[in-house]
Amino acid sequence: MTVDIRPAIWATFETVMGERGGCGGCWCMLWRRTSKEMEAGKGEGNRRAMKALFDGGQVPGLVAMHGDDAVGWVQIDRRTAFPRLATSRTLKPVDDQKVWSxxxxxxxxxxxxxxxxxxxxxxxxxxxxxxxxxxxEGYPIDTPKKKYPPVYAWTGFVETFRKAGFVEVVRRSDTRPIMRKTLQGEERDKDG
Known part of the structure; x- marks a missing residue:
């Protein structure tokens, strides 16, 4: 399988999300909004909120292209872009390092x-x-893939993160570790 992975633009992101907007109308806004905002925005509200990020010039993630077809998406941004992570009992910050999620x-x-x-x-x-x-940093599911439907593993599986060189830094839940990869080179980003 040959894919080209590139920064997402609205059209490619929208194609990957499909008519339903990803999982249940989330439009990948779960970590960017409070629980109340997320539920109230399910569907069109979340779509508009994500489109506003794109319209504002942000690149909230990457898409995988197979020929002319957008077939995959990964959301990556500074952890501060995901305020709901900060309020999660399981995924709250490990320390004060400026990480990307x-x-x-x-x-x-x-x-x-x-x-x-x-x-x-x-x-x-x-x-x-x-x-x-x-x-x-990532927040994968640590449970056998055969017992956990891939469509619900939207944070990824732990084995994928291990293969990419991530290591577990804390586990506050049996099935949800926080994993990190420290990048080589001198300190570059003072903001995150």
Whole structure:
């Protein structure tokens, strides 16, 4: 499978999310909004909120292109862009380091179980590093894949993160570690 992974533009992101807007109308806004905002915005409200990020010139993630088709998505941004992580009992900050977070994956069902999530994760790390990141963090599921439907594993699986060189730094839940990858090079990003 040959894919080209690149910064998302609205059209490619919208294609990957499909008519339903990803999982249940989330439009990948779960970590960017409070629980109340997320529920109230389910569907069109979340779509508008994400489109506003794109319209404002932000690049909230990367897409995988298979020819002309957008088939995968990974959300990557400074952790501060995801205020809901800060209020999570399980995923709250480990320390005061300025980290970038890989918060969501969404892969077209015909491209699942083919290694695309690892390709997306590696590309996200490279992209964050190019933006000045020193540490990238993720919040994968640690449970056997056969027992956990991939469509609900939108934060990724732990084995994918291990293959990409991430290490577990804390685990506040049996199934949800916080994993990090420290990037090489001198400190570049004073803001995150």
């Amino acid at each position: 890989v918060s969501c994956f969404f892969i077209d069902k015909t491209f699942r179980r083919r290694g695309l999530s690892l390709n997306l994760l590696n590309a996200a790390v490279d992209w964050a590093q190019a933006q000045g990141a020193n540490v990238v």
